[in-house]
Amino acid sequence: MSESKKVFSDAKSALDGLLSDGMTILAGGFGLCGIPEHMIVAIRESGVQNLTVASNNCGIDDFGLGLLLQTKQIKKMISSYVGENKLFEEQFLNGDLELEFNPQGTLAERCRAGGAGIPAFYTKTGVGTVISDGKETRDFDGETYLMERALTGDLAIVTAWKGDKAGNLVFRKTARNFNAPMATAGKVCVVEVEQLVEVGEIEPDQIHLPGIYVDRVFEGQSFEKRIERRTIRET
Amino acid sequence: MAWTRDQMCERAALELEDGFYVNLGIGMPTLVANYIPESMTVTFQSENGMLGMGPFPLDNEVDADLINAGKQTITELPESVYFDSATSFAMIRGGHIDLSILGALQVAQNGDLANWMIPGKMVKGMGGAMDLVAGVRRVIVLMDHNAKDGSPKLLKECDLPLTGAGVVNTVITDLGLFEVKGGQLYLSELAPNTSLDEIRDRTEAEFIQ
Numbered sequence: 001m002s003e004s005k006k007v008f009s010d011a012k013s014a015l016d017g018l019l020s021d022g023m024t025i026l027a028g029g030f031g032l033c034g035i036p037e038h039m040i041v042a043i044r045e046s047g048v049q050n051l052t053v054a055s056n057n058c059g060i061d062d063f064g065l066g067l068l069l070q071t072k073q074i075k076k077m078i079s080s081y082v083g084e085n086k087l088f089e090e091q092f093l094n095g096d097l098e099l100e101f102n103p104q105g106t107l108a109e110r111c112r113a114g115g116a117g118i119p120a121f122y123t124k125t126g127v128g129t130v131i132s133d134g135k136e137t138r139d140f141d142g143e144t145y146l147m148e149r150a151l152t153g154d155l156a157i158v159t160a161w162k163g164d165k166a167g168n169l170v171f172r173k174t175a176r177n178f179n180a181p182m183a184t185a186g187k188v189c190v191v192e193v194e195q196l197v198e199v200g201e202i203e204p205d206q207i208h209l210p211g212i213y214v215d216r217v218f219e220g221q222s223f224e225k226r227i228e229r230r231t232i233r234e235t
Numbered sequence: 236m237a238w239t240r241d242q243m244c245e246r247a248a249l250e251l252e253d254g255f256y257v258n259l260g261i262g263m264p265t266l267v268a269n270y271i272p273e274s275m276t277v278t279f280q281s282e283n284g285m286l287g288m289g290p291f292p293l294d295n296e297v298d299a300d301l302i303n304a305g306k307q308t309i310t311e312l313p314e315s316v317y318f319d320s321a322t323s324f325a326m327i328r329g330g331h332i333d334l335s336i337l338g339a340l341q342v343a344q345n346g347d348l349a350n351w352m353i354p355g356k357m358v359k360g361m362g363g364a365m366d367l368v369a370g371v372r373r374v375i376v377l378m379d380h381n382a383k384d385g386s387p388k389l390l391k392e393c394d395l396p397l398t399g400a401g402v403v404n405t406v407i408t409d410l411g412l413f414e415v416k417g418g419q420l421y422l423s424e425l426a427p428n429t430s431l432d433e434i435r436d437r438t439e440a441e442f443i444q
Contacts, residue, residue, distance in 0.1 A: 030283045030284070030302070030306075030320070031283075031302060031306040032299075032306075033283070033299065033300060033302050033306070034300065056320070079360060080360050080361060080362050080363065081359055081360035081361070081362040082359060082360055083357055083358075083359035083360070084359075089357050092357075093357070101358075101360050101361060103361050103362075103363070103364075103365040103366050104282065104320070104324065104361075104362050104363035104366060105282075105320075105323075105324025105327060105328055105363060105365075105366030105370075106324075106365075106366065107320075108319075108320035108321040108323070108324050109321055109324060109325075109328075111321065112321040123328060123369070124328070124369040124370065125328060125365050125366045125369040125370070126365050126369070127369065127399075127400065128347075128397055128399065128400025128401070129365060129396065129397045129398065129399065129400070130396050130397075131361075131365065161300075171317075171319075172300045173285075173298065173300040173301045173311070173317055174281070174283050174284050174285050174300060174301055174302055174303075174317060175299075175300040176284055176317055176318065176319045177283050177284050177319060177320045178319070178320045179319070180319035180320075180321070181319055181320060181321040208319075225299035225300070226299070227297065227299050227302075227308060228302075228306040229302070229305065229306045229307045229308070230297060230307075230308055231291045231292075231307035231308050231309075232291055232292055232293060232294050232297060232308070233290055233291040233292070233293060234293075235293075
């Protein structure tokens, strides 16, 4: 295998031929931590429209997925927590933006299941709440569970700290979050890494996500990594 | 004077045990971490993918890749471990977290909890709260006994949309400590200088003393 087939020079070339109007994109990250910041900009520049985006959050007004709200490229969000941004609220209240709330663990498990060939699963999360409306419930061992469907996307856009040219990935600290499960659930998965290394430079035992899930990888130039709530102690 | 916020947190900390894995909600519950005896080892989980949360960083230690579920910058400890969101909620849903302490808008006498949505206001979402209350072994609610307008928060039934049904085990307010057992609410402790009459006046829920 020629491992370099997966390697691209930048976000624009890595996404070339993969974007189309109305597609579903799974976007890794939690808040602004571990978001595919270069690909979000490239998607904005591509002008692709009517996107359904599954992402735990929707960025802030001028960074992350908020950039795609500015250009009204997002038709629907699947998220657990939004509203850190005024644009989101505005477009949602105007009816320009659809929103599907998923409990955070359900969103993560839907992606995990989607990547693992499991079409649905039962969970206690949301039983007896609006989340269970219209969903099948079933009792197991005296407890009620509700059925959630797996989630897959036409494209997964994720970020890792280090990746090799075969797409094997290592994440860093809490930037792993949704990047790993979402990487498995995209029909195509494109990864931006801070460091692209040769195959063999990462210890096989230290790889967090095997390259089998990764179709394309590129090294992002100068990650901004904006911090949403910089909180410090004095001493 | 009943319990202050600090005293409420101090009281909540007494519910922790050595060796516990604990998830603290955003707001007042976060402060409970300040009242853990030094002799006790408690590991804090952050549902965005970390066990063993350390304190906020010094100015020169800030790392954009290291945040808590409230999106604040934090630090790691020697025992810290990181994992992805699916693994994080597997340990939550799977009952591996001993205790969660959360805030609430309303709690019903049967343990129903409402803390994520007020209809008519912009809804930000439930985040991980529904998963936590469904999966964590014991759920403690830490909240003011009454809302800012004086209305009761301990109710016969919640009128706000639920986060979970019958999920609350213990409620600590400025007036006392309640426990939910067998679908009924029991008043277990009265805060200092609080009378039973006062607590009855300020509570809609039926409780057993």
